[in-house]
Amino acid sequence: MIGFPIKKMAYTFALAFTALAVFPSFADKHSEKEIILVSEAWEDATEKDGSGLYFEIMRRVFEPLGYSIKTITTTYSRSVYLVQTKKMDAFLGSYIDEKEKILYPYWHFDADQVSAVYKASVIPTWEGEKTLGNRTVGWVKGYDYSDYIDTKFNIHEVKSRRQGLSMVYSDRLDVMLDARKELEEEFALGYLDRDDFEMVNIMDLKLYPGFADSEKGQELRRIYDERFEELLAKGEIKRLYDKYEWEYFPFSVSSTP
Structure with missing residues (x-):
């Protein structure tokens, strides 16, 4: 029992060191206008090369406002960890209030x-x-x-x-x-x-972006909700779903979440 906290602490440090070793840019301070998104790699949604429906939705939300999007794929659990520790700005594919130390928006992007x-x-x-x-x-x-x-x-x-x-x-x-x-x-x-x-x-289960619990994360969440609702009302989100031939469009005609 005495050794358990020490073992757990060692594991935590090892995980943090591994993240920095594999992705050294995590520790670097990036521009306020750069958004680093992390996600598990899902076919046609969050591809390793940065393509996919989910990544394109996020680009459509933020890039017209002068933000640049950088994407990284890893495991789901590590994606969460990197945003909880504020090494990245947001991860994709979370259920509402699923994780602690994460800011959740009003709008989901899929289900x-x-x-x-x-x-x-x-x-x-x-x-x-x-x-x-x-x-x-x-x-x-x-x-x-x-x-x-x-x-x-x-x-x-x-x-x-x-x-x-x-x-x-x-x-x-x-x-x-x-x-x-x-x-x-x-x-x-x-x-x-x-x-x-x-x-x-x-x-x-509706899917949301999870933002880092920081001032920047709060601003990104605000922008996401405003822009996503605007794009949904204009039919641009539906056009992206059609482009990727997505089987399920998780929004009603009245566009209520």
């Missing part, structure tokens, strides 16, 4: 259709959220789906979707939760037979 993947041999009949009760349920580390589900179950975080789905296949996990789009893209890689699994949608 996850969260799905459960399981084997019929393990769960013969799906009866809604209560089906998860007392089962072992997994998701990628950092996603914290338990905050949005009332049913109690055993949580097992995994490092990747590949690991999670493989554990469902080998009966080491009863259920894997993730965004439906991400799950379908993972199945498309072909290392598992999609027909061996069942998939059901269990909820929709």
Whole structure:
């Protein structure tokens, strides 16, 4: 017990050192007109080369006001850490009030259709959220789906979707939760037979940018809300969704959040 705080402190310092070693520019003071966005790499949304729907939305919001956008991709959990510690300005793809020491705006930019993947041999009949009760349920580390589900179950975080789905296949996990789009893209890689699994949608969760809790972050949040609402009303957000052939447009005709 005496060694635990020391071990935890050492881990924290190691994580911070790793972040600086891999991305040395994090520690450099960047221009007030430069916005550093960090995100997990998602296909057609936040690509490693800086392209994608989500990055383009953020550029459309800020660049007309003279800001420049710099994008970096890493794991979701590290994205959160880098913004919580104010080394970066914002991360993408957070659920509302999901993380501490983060500023959340009024407007979401997308929504996850969260799905459960399981084997019929393990769960013969799906009866809604209560089906998860007392089962072992997994998701990628950092996603914290338990905050949005009332049913109690055993949580097992995994490092990747590949690991999670493989554990469902080998009966080491009863259920894997993730965004439906991400799950379908993972199945498309072909290392598992999609027909061996069942998939059901269990909820929709709106996605927000998470801004650093700083004066700059407060200003960026204010600008984001004003500009996003303007672009949405003009139909520019819908045109971006159409450009990327996005399957789901999470806004009503009246443009209410």
